[in-house]
Amino acid sequence: MADTTGPISTLPGAHHSVPAGVMCDDHPDRPATHRVQGETDSFGCELIDMCDECHGEWKAYRDTPQGGVCDWCGKHADKLRPRRDYEEGMYGRVYDVCVPCITRANQEAEEELERSGWYD
Template sequence: MADVTGPISTLANSSHEVPDGQTCDDHPDRPAVARIQGETDSFGCEMNDMCAECADKHRAYLRSPEAAEHRKGTCEWCKKPADDLRDRRDYEEGMSGRVYRVCGICVKKENDELAAEERARGDDHDDFDGDYDD
């Protein structure tokens, strides 16, 4: 683990810029070519610095049957079993609030609700495009 952050809005497995001169967490004699966000919660996250070999292994794991098993379980929002769980935040709790394991149906439902809210709001919620009198 190369770095621990404070509260952060991105989620686990997000890619970040590798600091100059950073070495691999597992192979300190090799330069890091990837910085991948690890375990994430409302307090922050771990950043994992990886050499090319470790980054390739990590990417292979994400496509593996073992990773697919990790995506199975009970959705924390609808409480139903799912095989497509992913990390998600409740936007009403803030961009660095608790991380939930949420199914695809709940993600789609929330995205649809947010899109409908945006459409209903129209173009009056910003101060661009000359919407306001000077």
């Protein structure tokens, strides 16, 4: 069965080490060879234990663009990515964000660092 964590700074899709003797969540007769971070929020995340077959299926799903409404701008996007708000910290809520919003947030953060002189 999948494991859960407390607050965690990594995002969904992150890989974690598989403890010895852990079996695949979907195929209890197969050993898990991959542990992938699933649903994540400010309280922690679910870790999904997968055999090679399940991991291949997960990668195919992950590589298929998942569209929807951006949590930051409210516009529809063909591809959303998991993202945290810098101001909320590394353990804050995970948002589904479009690429233009991520680009804008990165530019704003870079400009702020340049103004602060931290880059020098």
